[in-house]
Amino acid sequence: MSAGKGLFISFEGIDGSGKSTQARRLAETLRAEGHEVVLTREPGGSPGAEEIRRLVLEGEADRWSAETELLLFTAARRDHLERTIRPALARGALVICDRYVDSTRVYQGVTRGDLRATVDALHELVIGQDPDLTLLIDIDPQEGLSRAVARAGGEQRFEDMGLAMQALMRGAFLDLAATAPQRFRVIDGAGDADTVAGRVRAALG
Numbered sequence: 001m002s003a004g005k006g007l008f009i010s011f012e013g014i015d016g017s018g019k020s021t022q023a024r025r026l027a028e029t030l031r032a033e034g035h036e037v038v039l040t041r042e043p044g045g046s047p048g049a050e051e052i053r054r055l056v057l058e059g060e061a062d063r064w065s066a067e068t069e070l071l072l073f074t075a076a077r078r079d080h081l082e083r084t085i086r087p088a089l090a091r092g093a094l095v096i097c098d099r100y101v102d103s104t105r106v107y108q109g110v111t112r113g114d115l116r117a118t119v120d121a122l123h124e125l126v127i128g129q130d131p132d133l134t135l136l137i138d139i140d141p142q143e144g145l146s147r148a149v150a151r152a153g154g155e156q157r158f159e160d161m162g163l164a165m166q167a168l169m170r171g172a173f174l175d176l177a178a179t180a181p182q183r184f185r186v187i188d189g190a191g192d193a194d195t196v197a198g199r200v201r202a203a204l205g
Contacts, residue, residue: 009163012099012173013189035091040097041098135200136187138186
């Protein structure tokens with residue numbers, strides 16, 4: 001990482017993996033090291049995308065078809081890219097994003113109707129921006145689901161799909177990492193937050 005040179009880092013993982021905590025912890029660490037850091041999330045990260053977030057993460061698990069869900073997520077990502085990610089990278093900031101297109105590849109592309117080819121086609125056509133580095137926080141699906149359910153809240157649509165879905169998503173994330181080893185770093189999510197944070201920072205070199 002060089003001062004003044006933009007870098008785009010995404011965090012991925014199943015629900016309850018601790019990726020949001022680790023994204024926040026990494027942002028704090030890098031700011032302390034003197035970097036400008038923009039910490040953001042998907043869906044969301046810009047005013048318009050945050051409005052779409054409420055549509056897709058609240059309500060019944062079958063509220064949207066897989067195809068409709070994919071279009072909503074893509075629209076949110078485009079707004080996020082235009083208004084938050086690209087301006088930050090252009091001024092040399094480090095962008096840390098809690099979820100990005102790989103979550104769409106897993107959630108809508110694999111577990112919601114085998115739409116992976118459609119996800120990739122939309123990404124190429126409408127988005128066209130991949131992270132420089134993706135940190136996949138890997139955790140046992142049962143532990144992840146237990147954590148996700150314990151934190152409760154209104155954004156529970158995907159957690160409500162159950163353990164089998166969590167296991168399927170974990171496998172899909174690991175498959176993605178295996179196909180793009182130059183971009184992915186798989187981080188063991190077991191242990192306390194400090195231990196995992198150390199693994200995350202070490203993965204950046």
